[in-house]
Amino acid sequence: MVFMNPRNHLPPSLLTEPVRRVEAGPWTIELLPGSAYAARYVASHAAIGFAFDSQQGLHAIGSDRVLPFVATPNGLAFVPAGCDVLSESAEGGEYLRVVRADGMTLIGDQPFNNRIDPQAISLALRMRNALLHASMDDDWEAWALALAERAMAQQVLPTPPRGSITGRRMRLLDEFIDAGLEGSLSVQAMAGLLELSEGFFMRAFKQATGKSPHSYLIDRRLAKARALLRDSTAGLSGIALICGFSSQAHMATAFKQRLGVSPAQLRKRP
Structure with a gap:
């Protein structure tokens, strides 16, 4: 929230x-x-x-x-x-x-x-x-x-420049990413959705969120995988493909790098 x-x-x-x-x-x-x-x-x-x-x-x-x-x-x-x-x-x-x-x-x-x-x-x-x-x-x-x-720390937030990642644009991106999570999503496609050049989009996204579009995409894949681990009995390889990872091993690597735990460990925890 x-x-x-x-x-x-x-x-x-x-x-x-x-x-x-x-x-x-x-x-x-x-x-x-x-x-x-x-x-x-x-x-x-x-x-x-x-x-x-x-x-x-x-x-x-x-x-x-x-x-x-x-x-x-x-x-x-x-x-x-x-x-x-x-x-x-x-x-x-x-x-x-x-x-x-x-x-x-x-x-x-x-x-x-x-x-x-x-x-x-x-x-x-x-x-x-x-x-x-x-x-x-x-x-x-x-x-x-x-x-x-x-x-x-006292910090005055700057006025967002024209073309920045606003709340409305963030909603559009989330809907676009979640709808195509099983496939290959490119930065070019995300920038095109907002009618921005790829370079400008990457800079604006980093300024608005503190992370790159590619990093955010991985986070969305991980969030969906975590939900499926708790809410379904699907196997890890199936979850990996549903969430757009190239393999179960690829998903496991992302889990370990970003969360410090494997998918199997997270599924077993109460």
């Missing part, structure tokens, strides 16, 4: 993966699975979030106006304590939520989302991998504090 969401209104049977949680000193760190959700709550503590996937739905954050939202992948977000939150999405997306539960104020009183910060991206990816594959070397308190520092 675009802002912090406990997803306590979603039946467990609809979750593609369980919520993974770590308590470390004053910090609670959660990895929320990519799934449909609907929630309304008042934030009891200030919280930092990070959207791994693009997401869309409706929300009202500290307001009585319910508006459509689009969360860009790799977007950093913040919700202050006491903020009234309503948020819902038909598909959702994988989301990291970091809360300081001892009552210490983290930032200011203004929520934000969709902030692209390279250091925050690196930290969030490391934390996700650790939540999926625990290790004795995990340093949760240091990671959580570092992510909070990135959220506290």
Whole structure:
């Protein structure tokens, strides 16, 4: 989701993966699975979030106006304590939520989302991998504090240039990619969909999401594979082909490189 969401209104049977949680000193760190959700709550503590996937739905954050939202992948977000939150999405997306539960104020009183910060991206990816594959070397308190520092960094978002990857264009890309995930999708085809040159598209996409179009395509393949691992009994080779990987081995390599676990390990975990 675009802002912090406990997803306590979603039946467990609809979750593609369980919520993974770590308590470390004053910090609670959660990895929320990519799934449909609907929630309304008042934030009891200030919280930092990070959207791994693009997401869309409706929300009202500290307001009585319910508006459509689009969360860009790799977007950093913040919700202050006491903020009234309503948020819902038909598909959702994988989301990291970091809360300081001892009552210490983290930032200011203004929520934000969709902030692209390279250091925050690196930290969030490391934390996700650790939540999926625990290790004795995990340093949760240091990671959580570092992510909070990135959220506290004052940053004025520039006005998007003409031809940038807007929310509407992100929705078009997601629909295009998901419809053709089994086949071969090229950067040229994605740029053509938005009527942009390939070079301009690649630069605009990196600016908007912090990742390349090719990297994003792999992430979409992995997201679909993870959902199928939990929600179906299909074999790994079949899942690989459905998701556009050239082979089961290719899929396994992508899992290990990006998530730190194999598809078989993720399927076996509760």
